[in-house]
Amino acid sequence: METKINYDLRFANSELGFSTVKVITYHCKYCDRATTDKDMMVRHENDHLRLQKSENLYTTEDEFKIDLANLINKHSVDTDVDEYDFLLADYLCKCLENYSSTSKASKRLSGQDE
Numbered sequence: 001m002e003t004k005i006n007y008d009l010r011f012a013n014s015e016l017g018f019s020t021v022k023v024i025t026y027h028c029k030y031c032d033r034a035t036t037d038k039d040m041m042v043r044h045e046n047d048h049l050r051l052q053k054s055e056n057l058y059t060t061e062d063e064f065k066i067d068l069a070n071l072i073n074k075h076s077v078d079t080d081v082d083e084y085d086f087l088l089a090d091y092l093c094k095c096l097e098n099y100s101s102t103s104k105a106s107k108r109l110s111g112q113d114e
C-alpha cells in the first residue's frame with residue numbers, strides 16, 4: 001500500500017475564508033484503486049492476495065482480466081454496483097466461459113460441431 005498526502009483547499013467560513021485540509025489517500029499496489037479509508041484498503045489488498053492464492057488470478061497470462069478490472073474501475077462501475085473491480089472482472093470472465101460452454105453444448109446437440 002502506498003500513502004499519498006495532499007492538501008485540499010476548503011472554504012471554512014466567511015471569517016476564516018479558505019483553509020487547507022490534509023487528505024491522506026491509500027493506493028492499492030495491485031490495481032488503480034485508491035481510498036481515504038485505510039482499513040478498506042487493507043481488506044482490499046488482502047482480497048487480491050487471497051484470490052491470487054485460490055484462483056491464481058492476476059497472473060501475467062491473465063492480462064484481459066486485469067485490463068477489464070481497470071476499465072471497470074476507470075468508469076466507476078465498481079462504485080455503482082458496490083463491488084470490487086477485480087471481482088466484477090472475474091465474474092464477467094466466468095460469464096464468458098459459461099457462455100462458451102453453453103454454446104458448444106448447443107452446437108453439439110444440433111449437430112453443428114462436426
Ligand SMILES: [Zn+2]
Pocket residue numbers: 028029030031032033044045048
Ligand atoms: Zn487493488
